[in-house]
Amino acid sequence: IFPWQPLQDLIANDYGIITLGIxxxxxxxxxxxxxxxxxxxxxxxxGYLPRLSLMLDRVFKSIGLSGRSVIPIVLGFGCDTMATMVTRTLETRRERLIAIFLLSLAIPCAAQWGLIVGLLSQKPTALIAWAVFLIAIFLGMGFLTSKIIPGKPAGFYMEIPPLRIPKFRNIIIKTWVRMKWYFYEILPLFIWASVFIWFGKLTGLFDILIRGLEPISLALGLPKEAAPVFLYGFFRRDYGAAGLFDMQQQGIFNGNQLFIAAIVLTLFLPCIAQLQMMFKEQGKLITVLMTSFIFPFAFLVGYCTNLALNTLGVSF
Incomplete structure (x- = not known):
């Protein structure tokens, strides 16, 4: 249909709008x-969420947050961009900073963790280890951040509504509103990401970036074919996870490599949409500082994990 090869690549083929975007x-x-x-x-x-907030208040106090932060953190497992926006409801700037940092670092969005859980479900031990890693990093980095940023957690008081049987109509309306927001916000980003990747492939910039990431992939014990996945992950976290899904379907990864790739992708840079929201909520300096830490930290954790697995002779 499209005689010009670059136009074919933009619409379909490996990196096209239809293939990668839609x-x-x-x-x-x-x-x-x-x-x-x-x-x-x-x-x-x-009415369960307020109870969950109260139950986790003491744990969250140890990482510089309060029970009020439970809502954006839980929401982050759906969409980190939306959760970052919701952090504006937190009382202090310190609490907002810690919450946004942890959302950026250790909270995978629904599409990302859903794909990773699906991939690792074939290896239950790897799935459990992945979950333990995330919890440990979330609590550990939260504790360290709370010691670095001065201040104390805000007080937390909440009126507990009675538990009630959810109304079907309310559930459908709330789900529809959130899905409509997600679809309108995210589908254009997927399409734009496809266009950026197409432009990068067309100009050769994409290949240069992939070659730069290949030594890092090899250092993590991953095949060099994994390098594009990390580049996808910058445009969208779930974009990278979807790329990981495709590569696993092709049989490129063994158990250990899949585990390491899942950890690195989970801890990887926030997606473009979340970066934009971070910039809007906290400004350029905070956004740059957080991403400058997260980028090398994700690869460092992956490298140490690969080293530990090889040293201990553990395989999934």
Whole structure:
């Protein structure tokens, strides 16, 4: 249909709008996100979320947060961009900084963790180890950050509503509103990411960046074919996870490599949409400082994990 090869690459082929943009956003990502928002709406309408906030208040106090932060953190498992916006409801700037940092570092969005859980579910030990890693990094980095940023957690008081049976109509409306927001916001980003990747391939910039990431992939014990996945992850976290899914379907990774790639992608840079929201909420300096730490930290954790697995002779 399209005689000009670059135009064919833009529309279809490996990095086209249809292949990477629309297919990833609708066929792979959308069902997972819809399931999360449905469950979140169910918890919200039942009145359970305030109870969860009170139960976790003491734990969150140890990492510089309060029970009020539970809502954006839980929401981050659906969409980190939306959760970053919700942090404006937190009382102190210190609490907002810590929450945004932890959302950027250790909270995977619904599409990302859904894909990773699906991939690692074939290896239950690796799945459990991945979850333990995330919890340990979330609590450990939260504790360290709370010691670096001066101040104390804000007081937390909340009126507990009675538990009630969720209303089907309320759940559907809340899920629909969130899904409509997600679809309108995210699908254009997927398409733009496809255009950026196409432009990078057309100009050769994409190949240069991939070659720069290949030594890092090899240092992590991953095949060099994994390098594009990390580049995808910069445009969208779930974009990278979807790329990981495709590579696993092709049988490129063994168990250990899949585990390491899952950890690095989970801890990787926030997606472009979240970076934009971070910039809007906290400014350029804070955004640059956070991303400057997260980028090398993710690869360092992956490198240490690979080293530990090889030293101990552990395989998944």
């Amino acid at each position: 297919r990833y956003a609708t066929a792979i990502v959308l069902p997972i996100v819809a399931t999360f928002f449905l469950m979140f709406s169910l918890l919200e309408d039942s």
